[in-house]
Amino acid sequence: MPPTRPETLGWRDRFEGGLARTLLALPGAVQTLLAGGRRVHVDGQDLAAELQLALRLMSLAGRPSFETLPVPAARAEAARAAAVFAGPPLPMDRVEDFVVPGPAGDLPVRHYVPPGSEPGGPLLVYFHGGGWVLCGLETHDEPCRFLAREACTHVLSVDYRLAPEHRFPAAADDALAAFRWAAAHAADLDVAADRIAVAGDSAGGNLAIVTSLLATRDGGPRPVFQMPIYPVTDLSTKHASYRLFADGFFLTEAQMDWYRGHYLGDAAASDPRASPLLAGDRSGLPPAYVVTAGFDPLRDEGEAYARGLREAGVPVTLRRHEGLIHGFVNMLSLAPVARAAMHETASALRLALRGR
Numbered sequence: 294m295p296p297t298r299p300e301t302l303g304w305r306d307r308f309e310g311g312l313a314r315t316l317l318a319l320p321g322a323v324q325t326l327l328a329g330g331r332r333v334h335v336d337g338q339d340l341a342a343e344l345q346l347a348l349r350l351m352s353l354a355g356r357p358s359f360e361t362l363p364v365p366a367a368r369a370e371a372a373r374a375a376a377v378f379a380g381p382p383l384p385m386d387r388v389e390d391f392v393v394p395g396p397a398g399d400l401p402v403r404h405y406v407p408p409g410s411e412p413g414g415p416l417l418v419y420f421h422g423g424g425w426v427l428c429g430l431e432t433h434d435e436p437c438r439f440l441a442r443e444a445c446t447h448v449l450s451v452d453y454r455l456a457p458e459h460r461f462p463a464a465a466d467d468a469l470a471a472f473r474w475a476a477a478h479a480a481d482l483d484v485a486a487d488r489i490a491v492a493g494d495s496a497g498g499n500l501a502i503v504t505s506l507l508a509t510r511d512g513g514p515r516p517v518f519q520m521p522i523y524p525v526t527d528l529s530t531k532h533a534s535y536r537l538f539a540d541g542f543f544l545t546e547a548q549m550d551w552y553r554g555h556y557l558g559d560a561a562a563s564d565p566r567a568s569p570l571l572a573g574d575r576s577g578l579p580p581a582y583v584v585t586a587g588f589d590p591l592r593d594e595g596e597a598y599a600r601g602l603r604e605a606g607v608p609v610t611l612r613r614h615e616g617l618i619h620g621f622v623n624m625l626s627l628a629p630v631a632r633a634a635m636h637e638t639a640s641a642l643r644l645a646l647r648g649r
Contacts, residue, residue: 306377310377317627317629321342328346329349335537347627347628351543357370358545359371359551371423371432375435376431387406388403390402393471395466400471403430406447407441409445410445413483415646415647416475417441417447417520418475419433420491420500420504421451421493421497422495424549424556425461425556426552433450435623436622436625439635440638440639443636444642447484451468453468456555460557460558462564465504473508488517489517490642496556499524499525502569503566506572507566517645518645518646520641520642523619526598527570527594527597528553529571534589534594538589542590545590570594570598575602581609582612582641583598583611584614584634585612585613588619589617591619592613596613599611612637616630617630
């Protein structure tokens with residue numbers, strides 16, 4: 294199936310995206326009125342008005358939830374949604390698609406070189422979200438371009454193998470292999486081997502953490518920085534935020550059950566490569582900037598990971614964006630509040646990769 298890009302969308306999808314952008318640019322009070330007239334307040338937090346309206350629009354659109362579809366149809370729907378809400382691509386000096394050696398064959402990657410990047414500058418190896426089942430290079434083109442430009446860093450986006458065709462630990466193995474390739478070929482990428490970070494959102498955040506853990510335990514090279522964004526850190530249990538945000542805030546408990554089943558199969562959820570929160574020794578791991586969303590089933594396990602790093606003496610910053618929902622990295626051109634959060638995230642990355 295060819296990738297879905299904004300320019301390939303039909304008129305209905307283009308209309309849906311345009312309408313959403315128009316409504317989400319209205320004043321907050323108007324957005325709240327259109328979303329039902331009352332702010333959503335849970336666990337001491339107020340949901341951002343524009344995201345409350347976005348969720349209302351998604352509900353009215355009546356699109357099927359991923360876990361109700363066959364895997365190929367769910368992938369097509371995820372690709373369609375990403376294309377509908379993506380803005381015009383941010384210009385780069387260079388964007389190159391190629392393959393690198395992986396544990397089971399060629400591993401597709403995309404290399405972003407932002408305007409004004411310095412020779413021998415930093416590199417971010419990025420792992421996309423999608424529950425280890427959905428998404429790829431195209432669905433996460435916008436956030437990768439954004440991070441490359443705003444953090445002024447090269448970005449290498451990794452198209453790791455997906456479940457259920459390739460179950461755990463295939464994605465973790467691919468992520469580690471891609472990082473090791475980047476470290477070994479820093480000169481070919483025109484980046485500094487000692488300034489390579491890892492990041493990812495959701496399942497990709499899990500892979501960034503697991504890569505940091507395995508690379509450190511294997512004696513290196515290891516990332517100089519890890520930046521998991523609303524990561525999955527514990528597939529062995531459901532933390533309290535699952536109860537608070539089980540349904541109605543984009544990512545649902547039912548979807549997470551579907552992802553977990555496809556990814557793990559019969560594998561043990563207690564394996565630290567699946568649930569890095571359960572890794573016994575976190576000492577020596579790279580410094581971290583951990584991002585969570587207030588209205589997210591995964592919030593509490595991401596924050597537990599940050600606490601574990603702090604207890605192990607690893608420098609860590611935890612940033613909870615209280616009014617946001619899971620998936621905000623794919624809402625940059627749709628919701629100003631999501632774009633502001635990603636500006637902050639990119640600033641933290643830029644400072645970290647410049648040794649400050």
